[in-house]
Amino acid sequence: MLELIDVHTYYGNIQALKGISIHVEPGEVVTLIGSNGAGKTTTLRTIQGLLRPRQGKILFEGQDLSSSSSPEIVRLGIAQSPEGRMIFPRMTVLENLEMGAFHRQDKAGIQADMERVFTLFPRLQERIKQKGGTLSGGEQQMLAIARALMARPRLLLLDEPSMGLAPMLVNQIFSIIHEISDQGTTILLVEQNARMALTVANRGYVLQTGEIVLTGSAKELQVNETVRKAYLGEE
Ligand SMILES: Nc1ncnc2c1ncn2[C@@H]1O[C@H](COP(=O)(O)OP(=O)(O)OP(=O)(O)O)[C@@H](O)[C@H]1O
Numbered sequence: 001m002l003e004l005i006d007v008h009t010y011y012g013n014i015q016a017l018k019g020i021s022i023h024v025e026p027g028e029v030v031t032l033i034g035s036n037g038a039g040k041t042t043t044l045r046t047i048q049g050l051l052r053p054r055q056g057k058i059l060f061e062g063q064d065l066s067s068s069s070s071p072e073i074v075r076l077g078i079a080q081s082p083e084g085r086m087i088f089p090r091m092t093v094l095e096n097l098e099m100g101a102f103h104r105q106d107k108a109g110i111q112a113d114m115e116r117v118f119t120l121f122p123r124l125q126e127r128i129k130q131k132g133g134t135l136s137g138g139e140q141q142m143l144a145i146a147r148a149l150m151a152r153p154r155l156l157l158l159d160e161p162s163m164g165l166a167p168m169l170v171n172q173i174f175s176i177i178h179e180i181s182d183q184g185t186t187i188l189l190v191e192q193n194a195r196m197a198l199t200v201a202n203r204g205y206v207l208q209t210g211e212i213v214l215t216g217s218a219k220e221l222q223v224n225e226t227v228r229k230a231y232l233g234e235e
């Protein structure tokens with residue numbers, strides 16, 4: 001479904017991605033784990049067309065994304081819940097969700113997706129008229145994911161959905177990620193919380209200073225010594 005081939009991304013002269021190759025198959029949950037500054041967000045922003053690779057290629061369902069704008073990439077079927085949520089604080093929950101569907105004309109489909117997200121996140125329906133900025137951190141995270149789902153993506157990119165949330169909410173967010181996957185959406189999940197990410201993912205990649213240093217099934221990574229020491233906090 002998605003293939004990154006030797007992708008190099010820079011911020012000016014700073015090279016953030018040093019030739020990464022990853023792939024995501026239809027129906028999978030794939031996680032990208034790594035510590036601060038490893039290049040996880042840069043990878044998602046490059047897929048979404050917000051950053052351009054200086055070298056390498058990104059293919060989505062066989063199509064080269066290098067000349068597609070970010071809104072075009074959303075239309076092709078990739079949507080993102082960004083790091084730090086980035087919801088619109090002065091807009092209501094409903095308006096935030098409508099923004100997620102800004103490129104769509106199919107009113108009936110939008111309505112159906114609105115109902116789908118309210119089933120996944122009943123809390124958002126209760127808060128439908130409330131301004132985004134007045135929601136709790138957990139609710140804002142739910143709104144960011146729900147807004148991405150309103151684009152009806154076939155591939156959902158999630159950047160640190162558990163960041164800053166209390167353990168109970170982290171569990172809740174991960175069970176919703178599981179449910180979204182069961183409903184047929186393919187997911188690329190970026191996390192510092194490797195333990196949780198590996199419980200929901202089929203496969204994973206470990207990113208370290210802009211390079212993929214390890215890949216395997218979630219089960220393999222869970223028992224890998226390097227992963228256990230560096231990312232699962234074990235001795
Ligand atoms: N706007 C920017 N300008 C310059 N350098 C940047 C910019 N954004 C990120 N970087 C650098 O690129 C590298 C990768 O950053 P990135 O945000 O992708 O990491 P990350 O894995 O998402 O980290 P975190 O876990 O902190 O979110 C880091 O060295 C970072 O300092």
Ligand SMILES: [Mg+2]
Pocket residue numbers: 040041042083
């Ligand atoms: Mg990041």
